[in-house]
Amino acid sequence: MESFLYQASIYLAAAVIAVPIAARLGLGSVLGYLAAGIIVGPVLGLVGSETEDLQHFAEFGVVMMLFLIGLELEPRALWDMRHKLLGLGGMQVALSAIALMGVAMAYDQPWGVALAIGLTLALSSTAIVLQTLSEKGLMQTKGGRNVFSVLLTQDIAVIPILAFLPLLVVTLPIQISQDGSISRGDDHGDHGHATMSLVEGLPAWGVTLVTIAAIAAVIFAGVFLTRPVFRFIHAARLPEMYTALALLIVVSISFLMMLVGLSPALGAFLAGVVLASSEFRHELESDLQPFKGLLLGLFFITVGAGINFTLLFEDWPALISMALLVILIKGAVLYCLARAFAITGRDRWLFTLGLAQAGEFGFVLVAFSVGQGIIPRDVAETLLLVVALTMLITPLLFILYEAINRRMADTTTDVEADDIDEAGPVIIAGIGRFGQIVNRLLQGSGFKTVVLDHDMETIALMRRFGFKGFLGDPSRPDILHAAGLHHARILVVALDDPETATKLVAYARKERPDLHIIARAYDRVHVYKLFQAGADDIVREMFDSSLRAGRYALENLGLTEYEAAEAERVFYAHDRDAVRQLAEVWDPNVPASRNDAYVARAKSLEKTLEAALSARQDDPKRA
Secondary structure (H helix, E strand, O other): OHHHHHHHHHHHHHHHHHHHHHHHOOOOHHHHHHHHHHHHHHHOOOOOOOHHHHHHHHOHHHHHHHHHHHHOOOHHHHHHOHHHHHHHHHHHHHHHHHHHHHHHHHOOOOHHHHHHHHHHHHOOOHHHHHHHHHHOOOOOOHHHHHHHHHHHHHHHHHHHHHHHHHHHHHHOOEEEOOOOOEEEOOOOOOOOOOOOOOOOOOOHHHHHHHHHHHHHHHHHHHHHHHHHHHHHHHHHOOHHHHHHHHHHHHHHHHHHHHHOOOOHHHHHHHHHHHOOOOOOHHHHHHHHHHHHHHHHHHHHHHHHHOOOHHHHHHOHHHHHHHHHHHHHHHHHHHHHHHHHOOOOHHHHHHHHHHOOOOOHHHHHHHHHHHHOOOOOHHHHHHHHHHHHHHHHHHHHHHHHHHHHHHHHHOOOOOOOOOOOOOOOOEEEEOOOHHHHHHHHHHHHOOOOEEEEEOOHHHHHHHHHOOOOOEEOOOOOHHHHHHOOOOOOOEEEEOOOOHHHHHHHHHHHHHHOOOOEEEEEEOOHHHHHHHHHHOOOEEEEOOHHHHHHHHHHHHHHOOOOHHHHHHHHHHHHHHHHHHHHHHHHHOOOOOOHHHOHHHHHHHHHHHHHHHHHHHHHHHOOOOO
8 A cells, every 4th residue: 555655646746746847848748747757767766667557557548538539529520521531631641651661661670560660650749739739829720720630530540540450460470489388479478457358259250240239339328328327317416426427438338348359449439429419528528537637647657657768878879860760751741741732831831840740649559569469569669769759859840840930921921812803891801700700791781891811711611602702811911902901991800810910900000090990809818909909899709699698697597688688788888998997007018917006907897897787786777
């Protein structure tokens, strides 16, 4: 017991210290966990032989991850994304795996081992890349969306890869020991705990029937049994029962898949997709997310603790060369695919450099391959080092992208802009979910608009539905002037990127002091920035919809429709005035929580709001 508590304290302390530091440095949580494992393992020697046993337990976090990925992917959403998933993402996985397999064969690996290595290195780091894209505001760019599509494909591809890898065991050389026992490859005996198997001794057709029956049972349970079970649990009114049920679903499905000889991850993913359209989806996500995060973190710590630094120091030039070679090969494949799929300019470089590394699933596949006797242990140790090194290089790749982006900013454009041959009283910059509603309302009311957007697919979709728009970056001065900036009466700024929207407002105000500018704001801080930049009307993207939701809540709490509407009106008027007052004392160089004048004004305004709403409720004439 004392040993268990000691080890738990070591792992948790390492994670609590290393991960926040890595996050602040912009390196991502995965690298933080890896660093924590390296520190408590090879560097300080605080953990030892129990690391491998703990890794088997921590691998269950991967099963939970795939279940949660399945919950995010409704069958209809998968079908809508089929072209990018099967085309761009599928080709990336296939071509990268083939190219890397060729390199592995050049290093004298059997073709089966080489293919397993290629499939392992073909996957990129979902955790590092998505976090970096979000931090740098690149998720909504064309390159960012294409990167996300490929990462989604890779996450899905893990399932068939895990199912396919055991078939490669037959390619390893058979070895006969002195005592006459037969082993294959780097077999070291039992690679896992013995489990019962429903398919042991069955003929091929029997195995197929049992497998189909197990999958059908998962689908049937997900569609027909989860709702009554959740209602039964809800009747107990014990929150911990929801967590217990969520764990029971994942554990039982994983056990069922193991009984029929399938990957637990496959069953978990399938169950997640089945439950994606369930009303209990969000409850399952919230209950399992902490377990998934901790177990995955523990898994990455054990990987870091198990890295063979003796091997790294013995031949570090060769290992770093291998890591750079992996990045160069994947980068070449990605660059060619970007050209083939018309990804241009800085988006092409983001796509190429953002996905060039190997990823965290590489650790999972290496551990799985060693456990199945597919990849020899000495090769696996080298492979783990190469994967870790490529992930450690990833921040440098994004720094390289930013350098390329700066050089391209003044000399190239992402897309060739359309010739704008029309003018109108209203220019709409950005035609996403927000801008398209404004555009439809204005055009439906008989007013002509000039719509600008830098995304080719968005403009093409608009034209397909009969709305005219022009391809071009609205933040570029020449595009704005071509759209009639000097003659327009109104500019609607509906861009996704807050920084770009603020710069556009400032430029338009400088060029046209008399222009009426309506701007979409991301949040309250963005409102202040737009106010200082010169916007006339500022609309927070979630404000009006949140107000309406609040009005519905008041109506269902007993207020009449009139009373709820009046409360909404009072809140709306007060908040608009409050934002103007707070904008006057807001300082972009001082955090709001440390701005004494801002905090005092906010508290005073909140008391004024409460008094106004209370007075409205107490007014005897309100009915």
